Amino acid sequence: MNYDGSRDLYDRALSVMPGGVNSSVRATQPYPFFVQKGDGGHVIDADGNRYIDFVMGYGPLLLGHDLPESVQSAVQRRASEGPMYGAPTEVEVELAEFLARHVPSVEMVRFVNSGTEATVSAVRLARGYTGRDKIVIMEGSYHGAQESTLVEGKRDETAPSSPGIPESFAEHTVTVPFNDEDAAREVFEEHGEDIAAVLTEPILGNHGIVHPVEGYHETLRELTAEHGALLIFDEVITGFRVGGLQCAQGTFGVEPDITTFGKIVGGGFPVGAIGGKSEIIEQFTPAGDVFQSGTFSGHPVTMAAGLETLRYAAENDVYEHVNRLGEELRSGIADILEDQAPNYTVVGTDSMFKVIFTREGAFGDGHCEGGCTQNPSCPRYEHCPKNGADVDRAETERWERLFWPAMKEQGVFLTPNQFESQFVSAAHTEADIEEALEAYKEAL
Known part of the structure; x- marks a missing residue:
């Protein structure tokens, strides 16, 4: 992907805004991409790159970018x-x-x-x-x-x-x-x-x-x-x-x-x-x-x-749609993790989701397929995060410096650190979920 337009905008922003941004979580490395517009479940940046958007404004956009x-x-x-x-x-x-x-x-x-x-x-x-x-x-x-x-x-x-x-x-x-x-x-x-x-x-x-x-x-x-x-x-x-x-x-x-x-x-x-x-x-x-x-x-x-x-x-059955896609996404990610990164943990519920790069644990019969629900009978129960300190002990640097850029290069926009939630909107489709899962498979 080409990011020349975003780089030029960031250069200008550094002269007039602290860190070049108006919210510290937007300050990605080496610089953030600047969004030109939203389109359904996607955003398009200043260089015309198109991303599946799972940030959704950090949560407000339940319906996506194209309002009914x-x-x-x-x-x-x-x-x-x-x-x-x-x-x-x-x-x-x-x-x-x-x-x-x-x-x-x-x-x-x-x-x-x-x-x-x-x-x-x-x-x-x-x-x-x-x-x-x-x-x-x-x-x-x-x-x-x-x-x-x-x-x-x-x-x-x-x-x-x-x-x-x-x-x-x-x-x-x-x-x-x-x-x-x-x-x-x-x-x-x-x-x-x-x-x-x-x-x-x-x-x-x-x-x-x-x-x-x-x-x-x-x-x-x-x-x-x-x-x-x-x-x-x-x-x-x-x-x-x-x-x-x-x-x-x-x-x-x-x-x-x-x-x-x-x-x-x-x-x-x-x-x-x-x-x-x-x-x-x-x-x-x-x-x-x-x-x-x-x-x-x-x-x-x-x-x-x-x-x-x-x-x-x-x-308009919005919750049925977003929750079903959220379940499909979390379950699909869990299948990928079981094969490629069994230490990691899928978290979230309804239309919220995330992968925590936990350091221990393994999949087994009866694990929480659609996201950790703190089920004591789950084989991962002793290893899934119970509080903020458990999340802090995860591989947060790997998430931010390797995984997030890899997903961005494949056209998937995630929150740029391991802490903030990610979201499915009513504008997302089955095709978006399938494309995102392929990106997870590649990046992980």
């Missing part, structure tokens, strides 16, 4: 009526009603502008509602670029993971390994009266894809209820992707007190949302005392795109 006519019409109509108003619109109410109607734990919603803003606001809300300061998160987790969760370390011995964050922020953040029930119980025994909330993704999607072991979320639900703390599910990634319209919490049958949303809820436009029980969400101003506000919150174009995307998904 109903979604396009809604977006164009709202944009033609004026960009924004600084006043409420009916479409905000309609999207909030859709979320409350379909997501088990949601009675009321506050819209914001990004997943980061949603989790920042949810943490502030939990602290304001409970009158407590400490937040429990999973080790290695990512909940947006916010000071309270950009920490490293174990238990209550944490420190900021980035310069520019005062140590005092980390003092109020406690970490536990995902899937470690004993660690969660010990933290509550020590700090239970000071914990405002536990914040976790129902399925880790920003640090590999790690499925919960059976009973883990139920344990968090019991512990938070017992100690008067809140359970926050970060469904920015899993929301309206895992579990369909009920989201991941519907799949697992655990209702959090607060849920954060993003990505698909905006139909490809910037969005975030905080949902939950009315008595909690009403603590936001102006109904309550926990301050939250934003000039672009509930932007009419975003609200229209999100509402029509979710309506289209509900009425």
Whole structure:
């Protein structure tokens, strides 16, 4: 492939943007390719190279790049009526009603502008509602670029993971390994009266894809209820992707007190949302005392795109399509790994997928063919990742420096490191899956 156009654009970008990009995960080696346009389940770069796109904007593009006519019409109509108003619109109410109607734990919603803003606001809300300061998160987790969760370390011995964050922020953040029930119980025994909330993704999607072991979320639900703390599910990634319209919490049958949303809820436009029980969400101003506000919150174009995307998904068997293709892709990759790289682990569920370059383990009778589900009877159970640290121990350098470039050269666009999820969209086809599997076979 020729990348001269992308190289020239990157050269220009380095002069006016730090690292030549506006999000650090886009900084691939030796330089990123620059996208010219999307086309269904594909993207085309500045040099005319065409790729099967499994990044899908890091998750928002459930329907792919070619939006259905109903979604396009809604977006164009709202944009033609004026960009924004600084006043409420009916479409905000309609999207909030859709979320409350379909997501088990949601009675009321506050819209914001990004997943980061949603989790920042949810943490502030939990602290304001409970009158407590400490937040429990999973080790290695990512909940947006916010000071309270950009920490490293174990238990209550944490420190900021980035310069520019005062140590005092980390003092109020406690970490536990995902899937470690004993660690969660010990933290509550020590700090239970000071914990405002536990914040976790129902399925880790920003640090590999790690499925919960059976009973883990139920344990968090019991512990938070017992100690008067809140359970926050970060469904920015899993929301309206895992579990369909009920989201991941519907799949697992655990209702959090607060849920954060993003990505698909905006139909490809910037969005975030905080949902939950009315008595909690009403603590936001102006109904309550926990301050939250934003000039672009509930932007009419975003609200229209999100509402029509979710309506289209509900009425056109989108989830059946994307989940079936996701299952075919994960199962096909597992077959390839069994022959070529039996140490590696296929992870994901529904329309999420990834290969973790684990260092141990082997396939055998009864393994999880469609992605690791933490099944104790699986012969890989002792070796598949249980938390972020397990993913860190995988061959992340090999994934980034050898595997990702090899897939790119074969026309398959994956997230450029081993940690972020990859996604199937409604625009992908059986032919795309077959082509991708051939690329995996070659690259592995």
